[in-house]
Amino acid sequence: MQNAAKRKLLRQISIILISFVLVIVFNFVLPRILPGDPIANLIGIDREFISQERYEYYRHALGLDRNIFVQFGLYLKSLFNGTLGFSYQYNSNVSSLIGSRLLNTLQITIPAFIISSILSLSIGLFFAYRRNKVEDIAGTSLTIGLNAFPSFLIGIILLVVFAFILNWFPINGLSSRNPSSPFFDRIWHLILPVLTIVIATTPSKVLQVRNSAVSVMDDKYVLFSRSNGYGYHTVAYKYIFANSFQPYLTIVGLNFAASFSGTIVVEKIFSINGMGSLMMKAITDLDYPTIQGVLFVTGSILLLSILVVDVLCYFFDPRVRRNDYV
Amino acid sequence: MNKKFLLPLLLPLLLTGCQKAQKKELVVGALTTIEKATRDEYNYDVLTASVTQLPMIGQNAEDGTFYSQLCDYEVASTKQVKFTVRENMKWSDGEYVTANDIKHTFDYMDKRGSNYFVDAETEKGTTAKLFESASISEDQRSITINLVNDNVRILSSLLDLRIQPEHIYKNYMEQDSGEPSAELSRVGCGPFTFSSFDKASNTLTFKKSKTYPFKKGEQTPISKLSYVLYANEDAMMMDLIKGQIDYTWIYSSGISADSQKVAAKDGQNVQFHHINKRGVSASIVFNCDKAPFNDKSFRVAVAHAIDYASARDTFASPYASVPNRSFVPSSTVGYKETEQLHKDETYLSSFASQNGYTDKNAQGFYVKGDEVLQFDLTVDSTKTAHVRYADFVKTSLEKAGIKVNLDPQTTADFRTKTTNKFSHDAGLEGPTHQACILGFTEAGMNMMQGMGSIYINKNHAVQGVAQVNDATFLNAINAMGSASSLEAYETACHSLQDYYAENIPVAALFWDANVTPYNNRLSNMKSDANWGLNSFINWFNISIK
Numbered sequence: 001m002q003n004a005a006k007r008k009l010l011r012q013i014s015i016i017l018i019s020f021v022l023v024i025v026f027n028f029v030l031p032r033i034l035p036g037d038p039i040a041n042l043i044g045i046d047r048e049f050i051s052q053e054r055y056e057y058y059r060h061a062l063g064l065d066r067n068i069f070v071q072f073g074l075y076l077k078s079l080f081n082g083t084l085g086f087s088y089q090y091n092s093n094v095s096s097l098i099g100s101r102l103l104n105t106l107q108i109t110i111p112a113f114i115i116s117s118i119l120s121l122s123i124g125l126f127f128a129y130r131r132n133k134v135e136d137i138a139g140t141s142l143t144i145g146l147n148a149f150p151s152f153l154i155g156i157i158l159l160v161v162f163a164f165i166l167n168w169f170p171i172n173g174l175s176s177r178n179p180s181s182p183f184f185d186r187i188w189h190l191i192l193p194v195l196t197i198v199i200a201t202t203p204s205k206v207l208q209v210r211n212s213a214v215s216v217m218d219d220k221y222v223l224f225s226r227s228n229g230y231g232y233h234t235v236a237y238k239y240i241f242a243n244s245f246q247p248y249l250t251i252v253g254l255n256f257a258a259s260f261s262g263t264i265v266v267e268k269i270f271s272i273n274g275m276g277s278l279m280m281k282a283i284t285d286l287d288y289p290t291i292q293g294v295l296f297v298t299g300s301i302l303l304l305s306i307l308v309v310d311v312l313c314y315f316f317d318p319r320v321r322r323n324d325y326v
Numbered sequence: 327m328n329k330k331f332l333l334p335l336l337l338p339l340l341l342t343g344c345q346k347a348q349k350k351e352l353v354v355g356a357l358t359t360i361e362k363a364t365r366d367e368y369n370y371d372v373l374t375a376s377v378t379q380l381p382m383i384g385q386n387a388e389d390g391t392f393y394s395q396l397c398d399y400e401v402a403s404t405k406q407v408k409f410t411v412r413e414n415m416k417w418s419d420g421e422y423v424t425a426n427d428i429k430h431t432f433d434y435m436d437k438r439g440s441n442y443f444v445d446a447e448t449e450k451g452t453t454a455k456l457f458e459s460a461s462i463s464e465d466q467r468s469i470t471i472n473l474v475n476d477n478v479r480i481l482s483s484l485l486d487l488r489i490q491p492e493h494i495y496k497n498y499m500e501q502d503s504g505e506p507s508a509e510l511s512r513v514g515c516g517p518f519t520f521s522s523f524d525k526a527s528n529t530l531t532f533k534k535s536k537t538y539p540f541k542k543g544e545q546t547p548i549s550k551l552s553y554v555l556y557a558n559e560d561a562m563m564m565d566l567i568k569g570q571i572d573y574t575w576i577y578s579s580g581i582s583a584d585s586q587k588v589a590a591k592d593g594q595n596v597q598f599h600h601i602n603k604r605g606v607s608a609s610i611v612f613n614c615d616k617a618p619f620n621d622k623s624f625r626v627a628v629a630h631a632i633d634y635a636s637a638r639d640t641f642a643s644p645y646a647s648v649p650n651r652s653f654v655p656s657s658t659v660g661y662k663e664t665e666q667l668h669k670d671e672t673y674l675s676s677f678a679s680q681n682g683y684t685d686k687n688a689q690g691f692y693v694k695g696d697e698v699l700q701f702d703l704t705v706d707s708t709k710t711a712h713v714r715y716a717d718f719v720k721t722s723l724e725k726a727g728i729k730v731n732l733d734p735q736t737t738a739d740f741r742t743k744t745t746n747k748f749s750h751d752a753g754l755e756g757p758t759h760q761a762c763i764l765g766f767t768e769a770g771m772n773m774m775q776g777m778g779s780i781y782i783n784k785n786h787a788v789q790g791v792a793q794v795n796d797a798t799f800l801n802a803i804n805a806m807g808s809a810s811s812l813e814a815y816e817t818a819c820h821s822l823q824d825y826y827a828e829n830i831p832v833a834a835l836f837w838d839a840n841v842t843p844y845n846n847r848l849s850n851m852k853s854d855a856n857w858g859l860n861s862f863i864n865w866f867n868i869s870i871k
Binding site for chain 2: 104
């Protein structure tokens with residue numbers, strides 16, 4: 001049985017590796033499917049006069065005057081040499097662009113991810129434990145309602161109420177000009193963007209945790225633990241969560257991966273230069289190297305996260321090791 | 327103490343106090359993104375025009391007069407112009423600015439496709455060079471340029487050309503020779519120099535230049551000029567109302583009409599500076615080479631079925647006006663007053679009855695048997711404002727009895743359907759749209775012969791959206807291009823506007839103004855025709871409390 005589970009895990013790893021190769025290929029193909037001329041965007045699609053000389057120069061620089069296989073080879077070379085390509089929109093290596101933006105993104109998304117994960121677990125388990133009681137009915141209804149709010153609306157409401165009307169928080173960027181205490185100033189700037197993401201992403205996870213936990217609430221070991229007089233935390237975390245954590249772990253893994261791709265809405269509202277706005281602009285500008293580079297980074301992290309989740313499930317869930325799930 | 331000793335002791339203290347009072351920071355909110363803050367980055371290059379990098383001359387937006395920036399100018403004739411670098415102008419690295427820098431800049435731009443001293447090659451053919459020759463004076467401060475043809479508008483065409491240092495850029499002449507380092511690229515001759523770029527706070531800071539020849543009568547009160555960069559207009563307006571920034575800057579545009587209403591209502595410390603636009607934000611352009619709009623009477627009928635007052639009130643600022651039949655805005659050099667556009671459905675009913683559309687169907691559209699009177703309206707779906715204009719036009723015309731089929735396209739496909747260059751690149755014979763929603767930039771209105779002719783002329787290599795090719799139009803623009811005096815140019819412009827008014831190849835939806843809100847601690851703001859308030863003329867006129 002355990003050998004079967006091991007083989008299954010190895011098969012998962014193989015699938016991930018094959019997916020990685022497919023990601024590399026699709027990242028090359030996808031920008032080229034987008035409609036429009038990347039060179040016209042580069043030299044100014046709105047310009048009234050387009051010079052043929054400049055057009056040919058950039059066509060050659062981007063490798064678009066060569067056959068598709070040569071272009072693919074150049075793309076692979078840029079992945080292996082670590083530059084991830086050269087963006088003529090920014091006149092910079094894509095790796096430098098990503099490096100300068102990734103830290104801004106992670107400052108918002110990682111705290112939001114941690115807070116949201118902890119909150120959703122504790123609230124979801126609480127609702128499940130108090131299933132069909134007042135707390136569950138009221139709380140779940142509120143969660144469903146909150147889940148319907150789009151993130152841009154949450155961000156704008158927070159900005160207008162807390163930054164503009166009450167003047168408790170800043171409106172723009174990640175820090176003030178010449179802050180006297182840079183660390184606390186940074187925290188002050190991060191509160192509203194982080195809160196926006198937490199409010200936007202927690203409700204769906206709460207519902208997921210609650211529903212997964214409810215599905216095991218009637219199992220005998222839960223009844224046994226309660227009849228033994230164990231307290232809420234022991235029952236909820238040691239028995240219920242331990243037997244229903246797989247979906248939660250999967251969502252957390254996916255959320256973690258999504259942290260690296262940024263959130264375009266929050267970055268736009270709070271004027272933060274992150275990965276989301278970089279990708280959005282790259283798509284608008286048809287900046288092939290930047291699209292390819294960002295997709296490669298975020299795709300790789302996503303696959304890695306999926307792999308880590310599978311490995312964690314294998315090690316932490318004995319049912320997986322016993323191959324109870326066929 | 328003897329008074330004659332007291333004054334020398336007090337004088338330094340008094341002077342120090344005066345200097346400290348003069349050190350003032352101006353904080354501008356800019357709706358733009360900047361990555362590296364180097365000249366090879368387009369957004370940074372545009373923002374620093376007239377800040378660190380100077381064009382030779384500028385144009386006052388209020389009265390259209392030209393003024394000196396880097397150079398004094400002398401127009402000897404319609405075929406010769408002379409620029410003289412102003413006294414003691416230096417680059418920020420200490421080198422003097424010379425006429426060689428000007429010649430170098432022209433040559434540099436020619437290597438990148440411009441047509442100053444060389445012909446520029448395009449797929450459609452050759453665009454002839456503007457300049458025949460140039461000579462530099464012995465003291466190397468003046469350059470005299472001889473033009474190939476008479477050109478009364480040569481100064482207008484040089485407003486956005488920023489002069490760059492030859493001693494730095496001479497090693498980067500070819501397109502594939504790379505770019506100077508960040509530090510070198512920031513060397514300029516403007517009244518400010520680059521100080522810092524803090525990406526975390528989105529702040530770009532410049533300080534007063536130590537090498538600029540400030541003198542009596544040419545001083546700026548600004549010791550530090552900071553730009554706070556925003557990703558959305560709402561956040562920028564909130565910071566303006568809160569007093570965090572002094573005014574806003576959006577390249578070639580003012581704030582939206584919605585933001586104006588909010589600022590007027592909520593901003594007790596906010597006032598507004600406005601300049602009539604020389605571009606047209608919103609227009610419907612007819613394809614005059616293709617049915618149904620190859621029929622002038624249908625164009626006139628459609629143009630008179632739109633509620634322009636409503637368009638102005640819905641979309642534009644409080645300073646906007648209903649346009650005329652000639653779409654060229656009133657602030658344009660060579661403007662001629664033509665009949666104002668107005669809603670008058672008698673044109674449509676007359677067209678309908680003359681062409682057999684004698685009935686209306688259940689939806690209220692004119693019909694001729696089974697045939698409904700209709701047309702396709704192409705719009706760039708990525709521009710939300712344009713989509714709103716298209717929807718407005720559709721609503722307006724359908725109330726009058728014409729069915730409008732909206733044809734939303736991506737930017738790339740929109741260009742393919744509406745412009746010469748992109749339609750030819752796609753293997754088509756020309757633009758295939760019937761009518762489209764388009765905005766004309768100020769630069770585009772001014773290009774080639776001017777008066778927006780590049781958008782109308784079927785023979786233009788890139789644009790040609792209206793596909794007009796008749797003799798009257800071509801004679802008018804040829805006369806504009808070959809005018810040997812300003813009077814001759816204006817006469818030709820009037821002929822062109824008469825043509826526009828008679829034939830309506832374009833119907834502007836409204837004429838608007840660029841509106842900039844500012845904190846009321848500022849006064850005496852001046853606007854440049856190209857750079858708005860982010861300009862040389864403003865730095866030396868503005869007053870700050």
